[in-house]
Amino acid sequence: MTKVQKTSNLYPHPFSKAYWRDAAAELRDTRMLVFTALMIALRVAMKPLSIPIGPSLYINTAFLANALGAMVYGPVVAGLAACITDFLGYLIAPQGGFYFPPYMLTEVAGSMIFALFLYRAKLTPVRVLLSRFCICFGVNVLLQAPIHMWYNAVFMGGKHVILTIPGILKNLFMFPIESVVLTLFLSVMQPITYRMKLTYDKENALHFSKREIVTLAVLFVFGAGCVTGYLSYHYAHNSLSASYTAQQRVEENKRADEIVDTHESAGQNETTMAVVESAYKKFLGEDITYTVASYAMAEGLDESTQADLWKLSKSKAAKEETLTRLGTAVYVVNQDSGELISYEYTPEG
Numbered sequence: 001m002t003k004v005q006k007t008s009n010l011y012p013h014p015f016s017k018a019y020w021r022d023a024a025a026e027l028r029d030t031r032m033l034v035f036t037a038l039m040i041a042l043r044v045a046m047k048p049l050s051i052p053i054g055p056s057l058y059i060n061t062a063f064l065a066n067a068l069g070a071m072v073y074g075p076v077v078a079g080l081a082a083c084i085t086d087f088l089g090y091l092i093a094p095q096g097g098f099y100f101p102p103y104m105l106t107e108v109a110g111s112m113i114f115a116l117f118l119y120r121a122k123l124t125p126v127r128v129l130l131s132r133f134c135i136c137f138g139v140n141v142l143l144q145a146p147i148h149m150w151y152n153a154v155f156m157g158g159k160h161v162i163l164t165i166p167g168i169l170k171n172l173f174m175f176p177i178e179s180v181v182l183t184l185f186l187s188v189m190q191p192i193t194y195r196m197k198l199t200y201d202k203e204n205a206l207h208f209s210k211r212e213i214v215t216l217a218v219l220f221v222f223g224a225g226c227v228t229g230y231l232s233y234h235y236a237h238n239s240l241s242a243s244y245t246a247q248q249r250v251e252e253n254k255r256a257d258e259i260v261d262t263h264e265s266a267g268q269n270e271t272t273m274a275v276v277e278s279a280y281k282k283f284l285g286e287d288i289t290y291t292v293a294s295y296a297m298a299e300g301l302d303e304s305t306q307a308d309l310w311k312l313s314k315s316k317a318a319k320e321e322t323l324t325r326l327g328t329a330v331y332v333v334n335q336d337s338g339e340l341i342s343y344e345y346t347p348e349g
Contacts, residue, residue, distance in 0.1 A: 008200040014075070014116045022120060023074035032073050035198065036081050039069035043085045048093055053227060057170060057234075059178060063110075064185050067131070070114035071123075071186065072198045078119075082111035098155050102147045109139045123190060123201060125212045128183045129219075136175040173230050176223025180216050232283040239278040240288065241313070250310045252276045256292040260329050263343055264294070271297040272326065273306075277314040286335050294345075295323040 006029070011019045026032045042065045050058040070078040086107040090099050117131035187206035193199040208216070244252060257274035278291045293314070297306065301322060309323065317323060331343040 009120065010122055010200060011120045012122075014119075019120060020076070023076045023115075026073045026077045027080075032077065032198075036069065036073055036077055039065055039073075040081050040085050040088070043069070044088050044092060047089050057174070057227065057230065059174070059181065063135075063178070064182065066111055067114045067118065067128075067182055067186065068189055068193075070111050071118035071190075072193055073115075074119040075112045075115035078111040078115040079108050082107040100147075100151050100155070102150060106139055106144050106147065109143055110135045113139065118186075120200065123186065123206050125183050125206065125208060125216065128186055128206075129179045132179045132182055133175060136171045136178070140171045169230065173223065173226035176219040177227065180220045180223070183216060228283070235281055235283040235285075239280060241276045241279045244276075244313075246311055249276070249313065252279070253310050253312075256290060256329070257294075259331060259340065259343070260292060260294045260345070263329075264327070264345055271299070271301075271306075273297060273309055273323070274329070275312055275314060275317040277328075281335065287332050287341060288335055289332050290330070292329045292331070293317060294326040294329060296326055298322040298324075 006022055006025045007018070009018065009022070014020070043062050046062040046065055047060070049062070050060045052058045066082075069081060073081070083104055086104040087099075113134050114131050117127050117134075121127060183206070187208075190199065190201065190206055194201060241249075241252070253273065253275055256276050257272060260274050261272065273295050275293045275295065276290060277293055279288050281288045295317065297309065298321075301309075305322070309317075309320065312320060318325075325348045327345055327347040329343065329345045332341040333339065334341060
């Protein structure tokens with residue numbers, strides 16, 4: 001195993017030649033390179049793994065391995081490891097259909113920010129919080145947004161509008177919770193890395209003052225409040241029907257038609273179908289409010305054509321010439337019991 005002459009110094013900041021000499025020396029340390037390979041494998045494995053806390057809202061666990069590795073091997077190795085991680089991650093689990101190299105910049109920037117704050121430093125909760133904030137805002141918002149638009153312009157022909165505001169809000173809302181999780185994770189891992197002679201802080205423990213404990217608690221509560229507010233807004237303004245699969249849409253449309261036929265006499269004389277136009281559920285609520293369009297099918301349609309009609313969504317059904325709109329039903333169903341709580345029907349015209 002290669003032995004490299006390195007100091008065991010801690011640095012108050014990365015703006016010194018000695019800091020970067022030690023960081024570059026990690027490239028010649030076989031033991032450190034083996035640890036880097038393990039962290040790369042761990043990050044690639046953890047990338048698809050996340051902790052869901054709501055629709056489009058989750059904690060990606062890979063950032064924990066990223067922070068741990070950057071704390072140990074520093075910014076020079078971290079930048080190279082990020083490039084390898086990004087490329088391997090795409091080969092193993094490609095997303096979007098095309099590999100877009102500029103996305104690698106976000107991996108490199110995130111890894112290096114962790115390293116600049118945590119490598120050869122006296123680890124404190126403030127350092128950990130600042131490192132995560134710089135990534136959430138500087139990388140995930142300021143850097144990633146223009147790269148998204150660049151990707152959109154190259155591969156999507158500019159046809160798909162990328163809304164950055166929801167992404168910005170999600171990153172800012174998740175920052176307090178992710179910061180608390182990261183701080184607690186590193187407080188456990190730092191003594192282990194010190195005993196393995198991978199880090200050099202002799203106190204080998206992340207100490208918390210009373211003020212810092214209170215700050216972390218307030219951050220967590222604030223983050224939980226932000227997430228709750230975001231989820232409440234999401235449920236109130238995003239229809240469940242927008243995420244239906246083709247099979248779910250058929251099932252929901254047929255279930256809606258049964259409810260409408262039960263209450264309206266129109267279904268006794270005409271071949272009808274229903275299309276779920278929206279389905280809203282309050283956050284942590286059990287009731288779903290459906291808005292359903294009732295249609296009469298044209299006479300003489302074969303079974304195959306009728307089967308295709310059941311797959312229609314709101315916009316496509318409105319343009320379908322073989323359908324005549326009869327009215328609109330609004331009803332509330334308990335998600336757990338399936339009980340119909342209220343029903344109201346408005347005939348067309």
